[in-house]
Amino acid sequence: MQRVLVMGSSGSGKSTFARRLSEMTGIPFVSLDALYWKPGWVASDNAEFGQRVAEVARQPQWVMDGNYTRHGAGELRRHSSDTVIWFDLPRRSCMFGIMKRIAGSYGNVRPEMAEGCPERIDFEFFRYVWTYRRQQRPKLLDYFQGLRADQSLVCFTDRAQANDYLREIAFRQKRASIH
Template sequence: MRRILVVGSSGAGKSTLAREVARRLDLPLIHLDRHYWRPGWVAADDADFRADVAAFAARPAWVMDGNCGATLDLRLPRADLLVRCDPPRLRCLARVLRRRWAHRATPRADLPEGCPEQVDLEFLRYVWRYPRHSRPRVLTTAASLAPDLPVVRLRTPTDLRRWLASLPTP
């Protein structure tokens, strides 16, 4: 495994998991949010972002976290493994709110400078709707673009611990 793609709802633990996997496997870590967002939560130009993601995906090794359905076509065919962080939506919502509180004064490492942690009704709706709206699109895209790609689904903390325990340690 040299190219691992980590996807899931906001609050699912993608960034935390990606950091740990990258550390354990000694792979470069790419947080897509750091490259998509500009200061003030301004989205990157679509063409520029796709070019950046294509360059990241072309690298020989990486752990990449982020959903961004518009670039799955660039990432999935290059991935060796798809990891789906898939906890229940209430857990994701609770984590989003806890993360907002924890990072009220300090920026998160997986976000660019000038993008303070924020939560609004639209974001909470996105998290709530993820299982019915976004997850099926990710799964359909993965099935069509990378039908032989191994997939690991992590739904519970026990799933997560067991899978991490199966990885080599540094």
């Protein structure tokens, strides 16, 4: 794994996973939210955002957290990645995840967010997560159809699978360091 896309619904645990994977492997972490949002929750222009993402996607290594498949150099990211990790969790898990996140970081800027974008209560965002499986999931499934045979797609349907995956990576790293 050198170029890893971590995708799925907000609240699924993908950002936490991506940061942990980055820390374990030493591969740089990239948050698409941090590249997209400007202070005060102002959205970037699509061309500007696409240019920023393209610069990062051309780097030799990254763990990239976020979807943004329709803009933000989505095709380049898919083509450049060697691994796609997909958090395909149920709605209740994602809704619980965002409620827990808001409760724990309300008013503060999370590590994967752009400066000047503190955690807040946003009913449009709640609706996005609530309707994610019906409206956004099919778009990701279409996006994954463009993966090549030499690219890996790893799907987690619960957070325990993601934690097991990270434990397996840690185990392999420990074994490799012994030999």
